[in-house]
Amino acid sequence: MAKETETRMIVISPSSSVTPDQVTRTVHSLGLEITVKETCYGAMIEGSKEDVHKALAAIRNLDPERIFTKVRGVPIGDARRCRAHHGSRPGFTQLEKEWECLRLVDKGVSAASRGETVCEVPRPKRIPVKRLKEIVDEVSK
Numbered sequence: 001m002a003k004e005t006e007t008r009m010i011v012i013s014p015s016s017s018v019t020p021d022q023v024t025r026t027v028h029s030l031g032l033e034i035t036v037k038e039t040c041y042g043a044m045i046e047g048s049k050e051d052v053h054k055a056l057a058a059i060r061n062l063d064p065e066r067i068f069t070k071v072r073g074v075p076i077g078d079a080r081r082c083r084a085h086h087g088s089r090p091g092f093t094q095l096e097k098e099w100e101c102l103r104l105v106d107k108g109v110s111a112a113s114r115g116e117t118v119c120e121v122p123r124p125k126r127i128p129v130k131r132l133k134e135i136v137d138e139v140s141k
Contacts, residue, residue, distance in 0.1 A: 003048040005045070007045070007071070009101060010043045010068075011041050015066060015106055016066035023043045024036050024037075026059055030058055033047055037076050041099055044072060046076045047087070063067075065110045
């Protein structure tokens with residue numbers, strides 16, 4: 001039975017000093033059976049789940065609070081997504097927006113790891129059941 005494979009996107013926060021080249025070199029130096037592709041935002045890696053997770057641990061050691069990862073739904077080089085095969089790029093604008101927000105995320109992660117409270121999240125006030133029933137009745141008219 002074949003091992004289960006996984007493809008992951010490695011995204012480096014814009015505020016990190018780590019480069020995509022450093023990420024790919026780190027993966028290559030591990031000697032694992034992993035395919036790695038350098039990208040403008042970091043890298044993509046693909047291999048057995050076990051090897052991918054070993055690589056992720058090593059990659060995160062480069063900058064633990066500014067390197068993020070997420071599972072990619074299609075393999076590296078898949079003709080449906082690869083621009084070399086004139087594939088589409090659905091989801092790229094989402095990734096681009098996520099990348100822009102990573103500066104804020106890594107500030108929060110860094111503060112949390114130092115035990116700081118970044119900000120208090122206000123809890124919504126509870127409304128009485130009677131008022132909730134009135135709202136529901138008004139909407140359902």
